[in-house]
Amino acid sequence: MSQPSLTHQLLLDNAYFLSKDQQASPSHYLYLSFQAATAPQNKDRLPLNLSLVLDRSGSMSSEDKLGFVKQAASFVARNLLPTDHLSVVQYDSEVQTLFPQTALQSSQNLLKRIQSIQPGGMTNLSGGMLEGYRQVSQTETRQNMVNRVLLLSDGLANQGITDPAKLKEIARRRAAEERVSLSTFGVGSHFSEELMMQLAEYGNGTYYFIGSPDDIPTIFAAELKDLLAVVAQNLTVELHYPATQVAFVQAEGLPHQHQPGQLTFSLGDIFSAEEKASLMQFRRLAEAPVGPVSFRLVYRFQDVLDLPVSRESESSILLQPTEDATLYARSQQPRVLEQVAVFEANRRYARGVKLAQRRRFAEARELVTDLLSYLDHQRKVFPESAELEALYPQVKQLMEELKTMESWDAEAMEMSHKHHSASAYYARSKKAESKSGMRRMQYMKEMERGSRNKEE
Template sequence: MRILLIAAALFILGIVFLMAGQPRKGARATIADPEQPSDIDTSKLINWSVKPGNAWYLRGANDAIYLYVQVQSGEIKQQKPRTPLNVSLVLDRSGSMRGDKIRYAREAAKFLVNQLNSEDYLSIVNYDDDVEVTSPSQLIKNKEYLRKSIDKIMDRGSTNLSGGMLEGYTQVKSTKKEGYVNRVLLLTDGLANTGVTAPEDLRKIVEKKYTDEGIALSTFGLGADYNEDLLTMLAETGRANYYFIDSPDKIPALFASELKGLLSVVAQNALVQIDLPAGVKCEKVYGYPHEIKDGKVQIRFNDIYAKDEKAILLKLTASPAINEMLAFNCRLKYTDAETVKEVSLEKGVLVKPTGSASLYKEGEDKQVQEMLALFESAEEFDKLMADVDEGRYEGAKAEAAISMQKLELRAASYDSEKLREQHARMKTYVKSIDSVRTMQDSDRKIYQKSNKAVNYEVKKQKRN
């Protein structure tokens, strides 16, 4: 008994000392000195790093310079009030949704209702040729009424995707408040064939809603007949998530996955900004949409969940006339979801000129080179699948052979498990191309969507 009492006392003393060393609740830092440890905010939930693909660049070579930004969040250890939600659920009720599809969609909608509380706003929109508001945006008060309203949604008509989506945005905007997670959830099983149908026009709508009103969009594609490239593009432009649902019975589980993230938001309005030195241009950004203005590259990725990860790779080029050290000032900005305070963290990254090829080779950062190989291979995989969509089977196999050989060499060079896994995925897919040619149309569409969804997760570096 005495030993147990002593152990308990030591345990309590340990907790006291640990608590004494913890930062004050709500404390935040804005750090501008690149020599300071600026990659962690004082809440210990958000970690970030910026590193170049090489510590050097070759004078006059006009070779690409890469910057890799990684943002990671930790797990919320203690119980805290979660960020309230302002969500619009937009359901396709076109004729093709009949049977199990509409039944499971209703189940997913009721699951969403059951998980929300009295501080959350929810609206439910359904659409075919017409758009109807099943329940306007309001605080969750009468769940039984909402569930009964959902049960009345029946399949019929065509697919006015744009009309349903726009009504979802309207509903969220009507109750938009600071500190809320504002999100439209769009589920469809078909092609947009009424209202606005052109992909570029739809993309512009989603981009404007995000940049002007701060409302994000997640898309859920069900079955074989929807346009997966469109829904992926809309989700990326809307800074949220894309889900492929191959079977109606998986609808509730994927809605649960989306809701799990929404219920664990630790940061909002998150963006990375890179100040480019004079003479340096941004050629490409892998991972997320970006904007370039006044020598600054901005990448907005909206909400950060607990145990989340964001990976961004910038491809830059410097004018051959430049022969000086390049200094990149990098910022991570976001709103802390608990305190609703703005956080700004800064880092400096230096890349030096050299005429030595051997020094340039020694300066390579293996992790950044690994991520470059992964992003490039994901783009090549997308092109491969697009060729198969168009029936260019032999050309696809020839291009894939070149991509896979390059990927295999890089996987060995960097001893990368990620690259080996990507190589294995591509190899399996290429082996299946001949059988894809003879598949029934619906089976081929499902197979393509499934592979594209996996490759989308590779590009987004999603953690399971």
């Protein structure tokens, strides 16, 4: 059998804890990562089964947002093969299937229909999203395809299901139970990026921000590049732990479900060279007897790098008590400690962005100043950390903006918030290397354009 398309690491911050030291921290970090193999360029790809769900509500008429959406939809249609399936759904107060799910033999008729879309009324985002899921599910051969809904909107859901928690649950269940993922594309500068990010995160897709028509080819090329290079599908992960010995505190990086003794991750499709990772925190129970703590990992996926084959893998890692302080000190795992620093820095960065959005500028400046000091220290501790290095200029940029942000107009404030929120999202989801640099260049271009417009 060929080598699997997916490998994993399961690491503790330290394989030991000091059993006799009452001052020792009861907290432990467990880092789980999956690394996908790189797909050969000449490899036959899986056909795509996509639904474009386009917002044509009244709010899309401002800032030429509907024009942005038409360009994006046309870009997708022009870059698919006859073996791919596609549908187009438009929605405002009503939901209408503009082009039903079918093999895309010719894009000319579809392109004309896309250009005919006109703005309408309210925003029934849930109705459009559900119809997109229905269209994808109609393809009989979808078990052997990459199934995804591409939702383009300004994110202002005001009809149908508008509760973000309910919308997020729809995305999670469709991804976990029907294997249909969801990517979201926020259009313009006034959409709810929190909603769009959560839908993509729990829908096993990716969130993108479209601020200008110039962004569209680059952004959609990035999404299609991923979709055209799937190496594994239907990745499901179980992390078992002894609930009588340790308590689960939190998990960052990947959406999950928790019940006592088990964490479950439904991660869907994995792309060429992609990394997915989660940092989990546990706390030893004071009332539990001192003894070894075992964590067990089980994951399953469909390997499609060569011939499709189902794979299952299992591994475990042991946290053991010791009275040897020297053994404890030399058993620290730098990779996990680095990730603790990365997730902590990104958490603070996201907090600073929210403070700025709420116009609590003094608090934001204080937090970001402390964060820069924290990053300076951690970059010395972990000089090889590409993630800390990538985050540092984003935080410095936010600090520079905070010096004058109180005098900015609403449009500039929204642009800053959208950019930094996206950067924090990409860092948290391990997409920073491939997407954050692209987003930063687009953002700086937008800021320069805004400055020129003000001068004129």
